[in-house]
Amino acid sequence: MTTTASTTAPVADARALGLAHYAARGVLERVLARHGTTFQQQVALRAAVTADAPQTPDDLAVQVQGSLKADPVDIRAILDELMAKQLLVVDGAHHLRPTDAGRELIAAIGAEIAPITARIWGGIPAEDLTAAGRVLALITERADAELGAPAA
DSSP: OOOOOOOOOOOOOOHHHHHHHHHHHHHHHHHHHHHOHHHHHHHHHEEEEEEEEOHHHHHHHHHHHHOOOOOOOHHHHHHHHHHHSSSSSTTTSSSSEEEEHHHHHHHHHHHHHHHHHHHTTTTTTTTHHHHHHHHHHHHHHHHHHHHSSOOO
């Protein structure tokens, strides 16, 4: 049975965003579990795989922190986990680079999640995706500003 949003869909709010996020993340985490990796490890490894050049551990940690909004100590632990799994290695210049196994893992996850993503996102009108993209970018910008502001 296929379901679609009704014509009287609710207005987007924090709860709707959270529900969509956790539903989509749940789908991804099910795929990741089959590959023996966590969401956080996948985010960090993907950042290393898609980088133009090998990054220092500090640079990669900053990039991952920007995505996960996690404690730098936790991010360093994630990078250590990836090195222990031999998905990242330190090269001679003290940079982290993905191993062939790391690249293959990201490719395998991408290949497995692609048809699922197509089913989830398929059929949504381009203008709706464009509007949602603008709103999500604004929410991200504002939330990042809140995270950078001193605690009240």
